Amino acid sequence: MKNEFWRNPRNIVLTAGIVGVLLWLTILWPIQLRHRAQLTQLNPAEVERITLQATTFVNGVTKPEVITLTDGEGREFLRLLADTYAISPNHPKGGWTRFACITTKQREFRFPISATSNNGTYLTLYSGERDGWVMGNLRNDALKPFVERIFSRSLGTNEKSPFPPAPN
Numbered sequence: 001m002k003n004e005f006w007r008n009p010r011n012i013v014l015t016a017g018i019v020g021v022l023l024w025l026t027i028l029w030p031i032q033l034r035h036r037a038q039l040t041q042l043n044p045a046e047v048e049r050i051t052l053q054a055t056t057f058v059n060g061v062t063k064p065e066v067i068t069l070t071d072g073e074g075r076e077f078l079r080l081l082a083d084t085y086a087i088s089p090n091h092p093k094g095g096w097t098r099f100a101c102i103t104t105k106q107r108e109f110r111f112p113i114s115a116t117s118n119n120g121t122y123l124t125l126y127s128g129e130r131d132g133w134v135m136g137n138l139r140n141d142a143l144k145p146f147v148e149r150i151f152s153r154s155l156g157t158n159e160k161s162p163f164p165p166a167p168n
Contacts, residue, residue: 035125035135039102039109040082046104050074052113052150053099067150080146084123084138092116098147115144 005011050069055062069077077100094117102109115121122139126132 031127032135035127036086036138039111039125040084040138042078042081042102042104044071044075044078046106047074047078047102048105049101049103050077051101052147053101054096054151065151067153069150073150076146080140080143081123081138083142084140087119087122087137087139089116089119089122089137092119094118098151113143113147115147120144 050073051066052069053064053066055064057063092114095115097112097114099110099112100123109125111123111125113121113123120139120141121144122137123143124137125135127135
């Protein structure tokens with residue numbers, strides 16, 4: 001009877017699926033939750049620097065623009081991160097992507113922030129400091145006006161933004 005169970009391919013696939021789900025629930029999911037919590041519960045006193053970066057493509061040349069946030073802007077940014085919630089974006093379209101880097105004494109968090117026309121404004125977390133497994137997406141639509149305000153500040157009052165307007 002035992003050998004008959006393993007002869008059916010459907011049972012093998014079912015067993016592999018159950019083992020995969022159990023591994024995800026016991027190992028990977030807690031790691032994802034811990035990683036998200038580390039970012040969303042950052043203490044402003046532990047943060048050494050926060051930068052936002054955008055890259056424009058002008059006359060065939062990429063031009064990066066990196067802005068270091070002031071202490072007040074950094075606290076506001078961390079508050080916005082604390083107010084995020086988990087989402088699973090579905091085929092994002094339109095908008096822009098900027099990159100954030102938060103440096104603490106222990107580690108560095110790097111992640112893209114995307115403002116889209118169909119999924120709102122969200123960030124994507126990776127297992128490594130620069131890349132790796134996707135550890136989830138967190139959404140807070142208030143990040144869009146914050147990031148746009150930071151970049152408009154750096155342009156001054158007479159310069160036109162090189163970035164396309166984000167969707168509403």
